[in-house]
Amino acid sequence: MIRFNQVSKQYRNDDGVFYALHDVTFQVEEGEIFGIIGMSGAGKTTILKIITGLEVPDSGSVMIGKYHLSTLCSKQWMEYRKSIGVIHQGYHLLMQRTVFQNIAFPLEINHVSKEETQRRVMELLEIVGLVEKAHQYPATLSGGQKQRVAIARALATNPKVLLCDEPTSALDLVTSKGIVSLLQLIRDRFGVSIVLISHELGIIRSLASQVMILDQGKICEVGKTSDVFSNPISLVGKHLLGRG
Amino acid sequence: MGGIESILLKGTIDTLIMVVISLVISYLAGVPLGVLLLISKPSGLHSRKVLYQVLSRVINILRSLPFIILLTILIPFTRFIVGTSIGIVGMIVPLSIAAIPFVARMVEQSLSEVEPELISSMKVIGASTYQIIYKVYLPEALPSLIRGVGITAIALIGYSAMAGATGGGGLGDIAIRYGYYNYRMDIMIYTVIILIILVELIQGITNYVSKKTNHI
Numbered sequence: 001m002i003r004f005n006q007v008s009k010q011y012r013n014d015d016g017v018f019y020a021l022h023d024v025t026f027q028v029e030e031g032e033i034f035g036i037i038g039m040s041g042a043g044k045t046t047i048l049k050i051i052t053g054l055e056v057p058d059s060g061s062v063m064i065g066k067y068h069l070s071t072l073c074s075k076q077w078m079e080y081r082k083s084i085g086v087i088h089q090g091y092h093l094l095m096q097r098t099v100f101q102n103i104a105f106p107l108e109i110n111h112v113s114k115e116e117t118q119r120r121v122m123e124l125l126e127i128v129g130l131v132e133k134a135h136q137y138p139a140t141l142s143g144g145q146k147q148r149v150a151i152a153r154a155l156a157t158n159p160k161v162l163l164c165d166e167p168t169s170a171l172d173l174v175t176s177k178g179i180v181s182l183l184q185l186i187r188d189r190f191g192v193s194i195v196l197i198s199h200e201l202g203i204i205r206s207l208a209s210q211v212m213i214l215d216q217g218k219i220c221e222v223g224k225t226s227d228v229f230s231n232p233i234s235l236v237g238k239h240l241l242g243r244g
Numbered sequence: 245m246g247g248i249e250s251i252l253l254k255g256t257i258d259t260l261i262m263v264v265i266s267l268v269i270s271y272l273a274g275v276p277l278g279v280l281l282l283i284s285k286p287s288g289l290h291s292r293k294v295l296y297q298v299l300s301r302v303i304n305i306l307r308s309l310p311f312i313i314l315l316t317i318l319i320p321f322t323r324f325i326v327g328t329s330i331g332i333v334g335m336i337v338p339l340s341i342a343a344i345p346f347v348a349r350m351v352e353q354s355l356s357e358v359e360p361e362l363i364s365s366m367k368v369i370g371a372s373t374y375q376i377i378y379k380v381y382l383p384e385a386l387p388s389l390i391r392g393v394g395i396t397a398i399a400l401i402g403y404s405a406m407a408g409a410t411g412g413g414g415l416g417d418i419a420i421r422y423g424y425y426n427y428r429m430d431i432m433i434y435t436v437i438i439l440i441i442l443v444e445l446i447q448g449i450t451n452y453v454s455k456k457t458n459h460i
Contacts, residue, residue, distance in 0.1 A: 081370035137459035
């Protein structure tokens, strides 16, 4: 579903050139939950920005589903963007729109009919368990509820890939668990691939079947979550997983 | 006493006409300019360095001119546009031109309060620049934009009162002609009281509407 092949991305700053990503190759299968961990500046966000099209890699190729990212024209980008959904630590909801209108936003900009939007949004509200909040504004919701709205919005266009950037880092433990089981349910029900970036190892451990450890733009190790967690090989892995 | 009342009533209406018309014109021009400033600036959605610099300089120059100077410079232009440079009609042109750069900056300021992360999220969802402006920036900043309308209207009342010095009509004109030149202290005080009430009303109404439209 997701194929990164020898992807590199450089940034320039006052100290010179550094690699945000260096020769990164990995793949995520359909319906798989793929965890990425690493310290800040390791390149996790760059991977996300490349998948969402906010950054373009300097070299290497990226395939997401049937889309070869470096060859897309702007019309194909519009199509492609419907096949990915993103949620963030900060929710990024429109505060002057109701929950319903927030979830309807991706449908609205894709000119989906009113009836179809109504049907789809109600369906999504049911999945995330917020039907009774449909006409409230985000400011009246708790953090966990806001993240549920963001998840519903990310799913509105039936994406094949769901990118989660620290989805539970602003939430308490109990609320986090609710989000984790929601993500599991979504994977099981829709077969979406989920890329999960988190510094919370518990979340990665309970959700991801594969995990990749990044450090300074390079892959330190990648493999089955249970293997990597029980027996990290790299120094960074040992350090991050507290087995050094 | 009846004479004073009708003079003050006409002055108030004239002031309101000047302010409302200039307010509408300055927003019609100022909102697109503010949006242009926002998206063309270095961190904007479509950064255009030269355009931003030129626009920004022109706005700064217009904003740094004292209104009374602007009014004088604009006399030929005002005559050309509306056929006269005096009275309330003659005042609408300079008032609008003074307010446009003011509005542009205020709109830019209000819109830049919308979080940049939210904007890039909306880009990723697939919203075009046009959709981001109409469906994200403007609605999200609406309460702040409405407060801006209040500030602009009050600034325009101040400018329009100044116009009294050049025979512009309205309450400022009355205060100068009756109050100052004819030593009518009572009329002077009445006009000031009316101006204070107008300012309070505008502030109160725009604050109320801003609060009502804000869901945060």
